[in-house]
Amino acid sequence: MNATDSITELRGAVEGAARALRDGERTEPAPSLDRPPKPELGDYSSNAAMLLAGPLGDNPRAVAERLSEELRRELGGSGSVDRIEVAGPGFVNLFLADAWYRRALASLVAADDLGPAPTAAPERILVEGPSANPTGPLHVGGGRLAAYGDSVVRLLQAVGHEVEREYYVNDAGAQVGRFADSIAARMAGEEPPEDGYGGEYITELAQEIAAEGLDPADREAIGRRGIELMLAAVEATLVRFGVEIDVWTSEQALYDRGEVESALAKLDEGGHTYRSDDALWLRTTTFGDDKDRVLIKSNGEPTYLTADIAYHWDKLQRGFDRLVDVLGADHHGYVGRIRAAIAALGGDPEAFEAPIMNLVHVVEDGERVQMSKRSGDFVSLDELLDDIGVDASRWFMLWRGHETAVDLDLAVARSQSSDNPVYYVQYAHARIASILRKAGAAAEAAAAGPDPQAEAVLEPSEKALIKRLLEFPDEVRESAARRAPHRICAYSTAVAADFHAFYRDCQVVGAEGEGVERSRLALCLATKRTIAAALGLLGVSAPERM
């Protein structure tokens, strides 16, 4: 059962009417079916007449009149519309009958899934992130990448794609050596080297590794063990944060399996490499990069890019249709390179996309706090979770577009009050739960059953709430397609606001009138499910009580 039949009926009628005016020809783009800015302008409106005016060579208002006639004919028998009006530059405005709303509500309650119907073109998608270096704890910036990537995965799954979460572990290269040196220095009771890692967590690692009896001189063993321990900590933080990584891929393992070498060989065979200044270069400029890139440094070592090319090739070989890398703002220059390399290897560069995440600043008392005694670096995600909890953390990392830098105000995020937008939405959910408890299990079950047809007319705020709930599938589709979880935050807030308005106007438990209580309980049920589903896409909990 699909919950959007009511909307589909209207959209189909508008498109049908538009086609009729054009002797069966489709209109591109498809006519809109929007909610007008003012209630006086109807329940839904379409710009179809304005789109048709050009092709038909007539003025929009006249086309709108003809379109209205056609629509009246199509929808007349269903009892769905009260009236149809032409307004403004040529909008066709639909005023719907209560019967339409009652059917819509019934379909919402009966639907076993409130989300969108599965896409007709499902893809296998790999979402990679946050892939923070395993030489330190996850900090708040990494948390934003994780929250975003995870929420995008949930959105993509909700529209029917097959999606995996992957974390790429940079456990090779010079940084591992510096990491090992820093731990070894602490084990010896010395300060870490100038270019090493100075955080307090290094001291803790040193104690643990020393207790395990590792030889301070064995840098390789120390580095390996340090990264193991660090990764375990990172994973624990992610799990606590609600992010379950499906696959962990080690950079070192790519070397060990010879994948870096074979990627190099393949690039070589394709004739895309050349030697210059004792280094091996990849001619990425033939694929749109603004300069060529070094694959093997003049000292004979491969660059980070080389391993990353092998990694992306590996991902494509695993059969994914699409690779999504969630990257920090400081990596945005990287996208062109990877895309060029994929093309050089004969892959489809369009299969690769990389949403760039902007910074998150933690703000306390109007000032940005970045330093932390514990981690020696940025505020760690664990500290933030200790402070404001998972729900507020995820919300505040997601509620803005990923391309804008956000200030996360600790005082606001901490407050369990109306100042805090995440509680606003959760409160609506808890309030509904409370109403349902009041109504009792029998009443709730009755509300979920077939509609005996209430007599009373629907209040405007009831209709507004039903319309809002009907938007959910489109909102999920749009948010998934645009990789934009912040839209779900905005939508959740709108549902909560519409519910509070409904609550203000309409007594639920003990409402007067035949079938009115039942009908309003049904609306409460549908709203509660919608809020829970929306918050679920964000990884935020929907509490029964708070």
Next chain:
RNA sequence: GCGCCCGUAGCUCAGCCGGAUAGAGCGUCGGUCUACGAAACCGAAGGUCACAGGUUCGAAUCCUGUCGGGCGCACCA
């Protein structure tokens, strides 16, 4: 200098593959608990959508240019 992102209410930001009188939260001012949760609701004030051109029935939205801010431009990762 080149590339990407951003410039919308006092503040933080939505809206951006064109639609009607540009929205929300916070902040400010005022009102609402003798029915189901006041963590809520209602009202008021607050805007040259950075600027200038262009495209068209229509531009915050698309194009060009200018100004301002952020980030990147490694044989680091």
